[in-house]
Amino acid sequence: MILNTELEYKGDLFPSNIIDYKKDVDVLHFKTANNVILQLTVLRDSVLRFRYSTVGKFNKDFSYAIDEDASRGFNHLEITEDDEKYIVTTAKLICHVYKVDLRTSILDAKDGTIICQDELGFHWEESYELGGDIVKMSKVSQTGESYYGLGDKPEHVNLKGKRFENWATDSYAFGKNTDPIYKAIPFYTGLHNNKSYGIFFDNTFRTYFDFCQERRNVTSFWASGGEMNYYFFYGPNMQDVVVSYTDLTGTPELPPLWALGYHQCKWSYYPESQVKEITQKFRDLKIPCDAIYLDIDYMEGFRCFTWSKEYFPEPKRMVKELADDGFKTVVIIDPGIKIDMEYDVFREGLEKDYFCKRADGPYMKGKVWPGECYFPDYTRPEVREWWAGLFKELVSEIGVKGVWNDMNEPAVMDVPGKSFPPDVRHDYDGNPCSHQKAHNIYGMQMARATYHGLKRFNYPKRPFVITRSAYSGTQRYTSTWMGDNVATWEHLQIANIQAQRLALSGFSFAGSDIGGFAEQPNGELYARWIQLGVFHPFCRTHSSGDHGEQEPWTFGTEITNVVRKFIELRYQLLPYLYTTFYQYHQNNVPMLKSLVLFDQEDIQTHYRTDEFIFGNQMLACPINEPNSKGRRMYIPRGEWYNYWTNDIVSGGKEMWVDADLDEMPLFVKAGAVIPKYPVQQYVGEKDIDQLTLDVYFKDGKEDSQIFEDANDGYDYTKGRYSLKKFNLAGNSDKLIIRIHKTGQFYTSYDTYKINFIGLPFEVKSIKVDNEYVDFNDVQFENNTLVVSKEFTNLQLKAD
Template identity: 30%
Template sequence: MAFLLARLGTAVLLLAIMAQTTSGVQRENFKKCENSSFCRRCRKVEPGKTPYELLPDTLSHKESTLHIELYNKVTGVYYRLELTALKNDLFRLYINEKSPLHPRYEVEYALKDHPQTTVLQLVEKTSTHITVKNGKNKAILHVNPFKVDFYVGNQLVISTNDRGFMRFEHLRTKPPAKPDQPQQVEENAENAEKPAEPAADQPDAPQFPGDGAEDDPGAWEENYKSHHDEKPLGPEAVAMDFSFPGAEQAYGIPEHADSFALKSTKQTDPYRLYNLDVFEYEINEKMSLYGAIPVLYAHGKETTSGIYWNNAAETWVDITSSADNDFVKSLVNMVSGTVKKPQVDAHIMSESGVIDVFILLGPTPMDVFKQFASLTGTANLPPIFSLGYHQSRWNYNDEEDVNQVATNFDKYDIPMDVMWLDIEYTDGKRYFTWDKLKFPHPLEMVKNLTEKGRKLVVIIDPHIKRASDYFLHNDATDNGYYVKSRDGKDYEGWCWPGSSSYLDFFDPKVREYYSGLYDISKFEGTTNDVHIWNDMNEPSVFNGPEITMPKDLVHYGNWEHRDVHNIYGLVYTMSTYEALFKRSGGALRPFVLTRAFFAGSQRFAAVWTGDNMAEWEHLRISYPMCLSLAISGISFCGADVGGFFKNPDAELLTRWYQAGAWLPFFRQHAHIDTKRREPWTYNDDLLNNARDTLRLRYSYLPYWYTLFREHEVNGTPVIRPIWAHYPTEISAFTIDDQILVGDAILVRSIYQPAVSEVSVYFPGEGKVAWYDIETYKMYLGKQIDSVSVTIHRIPVFQREGTIVPRKMRIRRSTVAMRNDPYTLVVIADGEGRAQGNLYIDDESSFEYRHGKYLYLRIKLDGKKLTSTFLENLATYDTKSSLERVDIVNPPKDIKKAVLHSKAMGNVDLETKYNPHNNVLTVRKPTVKMGEEWIIDLIA
């Protein structure tokens, strides 16, 4: 029997792997709304018939929070509502049962800290409404029917429950089956296991009139394909609708391989937020992918606002807008002269939890991004090596292969900072071990990399091989560290190692144990220069429902997996980050890459867009996917260069290098069955273009590094949509093949073969000019221009009025460039002004948090260029100096320049003017970047 079970298990694993490598996404593995009972129930709620009303006599108000009871007139259930004023122009709306039968899960870990409150002013209370204010903003709570309107000043920007879609399914005891009626079981159950009997000791609860939940198959138990989901607490969905008057477009709720501007779901399934392992995902789809961030933004010409739905359960989101009106209605409005104000509507539905929603009132795009960052945090400043180029594949064969690839980057004069190892480096898929035949001397391999200033990243996944000779499995079994099934046994699923179990990272003891595994004394063969990649952490379970964990598993605290599914990856990467932090004694900044994520994941890890394909359309979708992540808190995003599956031709790989160089995370990665695709494995043209692209990326690292520091401090995304800085330009609202890097650089990707020119939208309402970063050709803002292109590069432009720091001495790695001098690219505006910032520190440690850094403001004002400290108390003894200044649109007839510095005194500098591109070059100032200085331009 044991032999047969082993053979059966192997067959299951092989079938799972075959399914993962079959061409095209296996749609039948994943639910639609119609397959999800709670989604069906919530979507069937009729508009305008809300049963909820406030009870004004229960109102109490203390400092920052208003408390009041909410009543369901149909069921007779009472709820408690809290409205809290938060700093940074935020409100928090919280609704829970007044006396729930059991505790309902409230999300942990996503918020950085407890949100800071401020004074909530009670302005008015009547029998019909209650008005409160948070500074200049206000909220009006309507009694019956219940809804809440939020205003910026006197402008209504968000309404909750305006359409009456709120649903809060109270906890209840399971009703006995009627004698003539079988137990309710969800359809599609032909292969389902037998449902479990209800627990005999389930406590009694008051029975309320029905809310219709019991009428839906799947309310108490649900089947999908061969999997049975026991629901001991029964129906417990929560839902709310949100309207955004004046909004033209909605954005956010990643992760989906879809357009940046969200599409209407009026005739389709809703967008789904449920972390899933979707191999060979298709683009232009609303299907769930690897991560879920339930933040939604609505943008119009007048205002930008948003909501953060703090819920970690499976969630569906319907999006509609005034643009959904049919042709007849539009024609009638046009004939009658009626101009309908634009509006976006959203309907958010979650399987369990409470209603806990943060109202982000903007009013500008950058305001609303900062407001969300104030809640969930920002990325810690990454070590600069992680902003360089990463070389990976599944898998580099052995130590010699790793060494040879790294050597070839030097041979072909291509910069590279990180080599990566996928799962084959381990001893039989046992993490924290090495394959002793292929990697017998890992420390020597790491040393060979670090001697050239490079790092190594190795993969660690959450599935733990169930093998009696594996220390980690034995420890987890002996100490009860695994996620449990409903009967209290260790859950067993299938993944790359075969039979696997999964650590329960919600248990503090598990996290403490796991952190210790990364200690250099335990994870032999590693050093502080070895960093970590967390993959398959949705979590992926090959034989599980929808390729993930069953929802009725039990975690620490007696919470079901259905309550916490979307934050499993967050808690896992949080544990990894803390482990690497402890490994260096808190001295060095860790680098972690994750596939699964939730709100707040940016505090611990970078993200990539998963298992994409070597196709032009997948190159095209990488920008909108990373834009969605960036405005949702995760700036450190990239897509596998060349595509994970299939084999790119030379042109596609060239264009992918060029596009990937302008995303924050820049890694080439490929499936084990693909051909080798290191730059020298193609032809000389690709090799030369790849070299030029990577060298261009490295030259801009000072700018990238400064943007990441500014993101850490104030929450501004590193890459941005055009409308973030040009919010009134309607033409830009749906553009997602262009990105802004900071506010100074505009990039347009090329995602079609054999093109000689592309259309580029230049924002700025005719008042802003953009300059090609190589030719300095000018393009005027707020117009679409045709730009000629060659295979050698994609269109990239710098905005007038900006100063961008660069390093032009490109070496093998960032470590080799640390003390190199800077070049400033200055593009003066029509008034002869420009400015930019530069951040400098040791690029690897946390010493910057103790004031060991420089933050400089560099300004051109007519004929005077200055560098001053933005933060005078910060100091850092940099060895870097200023090597060169290029000024586009310089003052006329400049004959010389004079440097003024405390250390060097007054020094005459050499200048050279190029009339062909209107650039004045100031050569070799050689002033240290760690001091303030002035350069006078003299005619």
């Protein structure tokens, strides 16, 4: 039964009683006496869409967030009614729509328990100032309910008791309570009674979320315009909720493998001699690095798509020489186009009328790095096509491999709000609107156009784009970083939380400015930040350079050695990380997992912030405080091996873990098979002639994978890939590993070095593909063996 709540709340308006109902295949329409319509769409057995109109009809259905390839279809749909309500039943859910006031309750079809229930439900306030409605939704917060998600909010992983605003904002030197911030990702998950659900409020206006702050048993969300339009996802497993949301909004294609290497950036490396000095030092000190970034000073007067003749007189030659040494060049591109009739990009945009305009017709003019600028309207398809075409010279001719979109909230200097005023107009792909609606997707559409430009001109190689601002679905086009952070221990913690939260929000390909952008870290903080950063999908040092240098060798030999050790570990784990990315790309599985996502049944995980799962089988936890020789951390349930000592511990408890400066708490799940490459100075430096497999014994079963292909290009979409699945089964006197391979790609190696960790027995016999082998033939020593052929079955026994 829905809660009885007095329907008088501040002067808001509410739906009245339902007077009409009709069904159109998978879309149900409920109409009330005061002309409110609920359009309830059944997308899947566990995914429902709720869309409300207060004027008796809907505007054209359009969203930048939804992936056109998202899954559709359900197994069961039945609609019945009684005196009180309509009852919509799928294979997973029961949705009650109450006739008296259009409120809804959603129940688990299996056991009838309430998952999510309207409190006041849908209501609205007419906005005479702005036009349209302020649309609102309130839900009952169930006993013990927790909340997660909302993108890059720098708060505790658990959102309960907090209120947030989604309005993409240039937030230089933000803090742990800064809100709003760079991204607007209006998706959250709720968890109570071991059941998880998700809500995606697909509204691009300024939106708000209150998780039991104003009223302790109520969570609510609202927007200053647009529709009340939200999607409901049911698990009951939280990972299934995140997977469903990510399926709806999309995942990126596989990146080139080098994009998962280590990247180095500063504002700014110039002139060319400094760039060469930096890159040469990486090679001299044998610190692996795959990408060097050029910030705004590479341009001529900060004009996008130009090169400074003074600092970079021959960019094509320089980029080629860097490439010959293994460095891919990534350049920054901002949205502001300098007003200058001698500047061909500006002149062409002006002639074709591609720039944003104010309500009364003049162009939107704002100050950014080049001075006064106009700004392309990326919500017009022809403008995106033009923008994509501008990358031809940078990519095809000069050889740039990646583009970094900054300032695209959009950020504007010297004005209130640091962005466009609300009266700026946008095309919105044929749905004309003001900036109030388009603001949160502006950076997304810039990144989309940039992505298509790189994809076109870098073909047959894969594009690499990074953006600062984003809305739901932006992950289809680009990676991201968390913006202009600060070199403090608190920001090390914030970076960890933001990466986890973004992964929970469908955006896994993310990382922070390692070491902090503003101010200067000391060596210890930088080393500890590198240790965290190598376990984030995007791994880049970046700094403002105002307070000194921030390269791996800046802080003396001891720190340099620690940094090298962890960057080398990153390169060893590239096949594990690449496989994790494949699982994200193929199956929508987040690359990082907060402990609650990993094991929601353990109530101890619901408020843990520091520990996270990297991929599926590694547990990482950064050191967050100076002068630490270790820390207390929570080990999730199950058996885990300390990566450094190989000691095994049983989880489900908090414990002290030693970690001197050259170590970080790192554990591997029992039963895992972790693939490793030899250390390279950059991806592709060496032909991989041997794959190392670290096999962690388990008394029981565990599955692992390794995905490999040509590391770039699109042959993997045509079946030319190798996916090996390892099925491990162990007991007190035997260990069996079965390998099942799919795909048509042949790896460069045919030798496996297999390290067995934690074996409880002395190996007396070895079988490869059901044939006993001599210990000398497989070079078996100290629980390590080398197998010089592809195999499908390996067995170690104690007799």
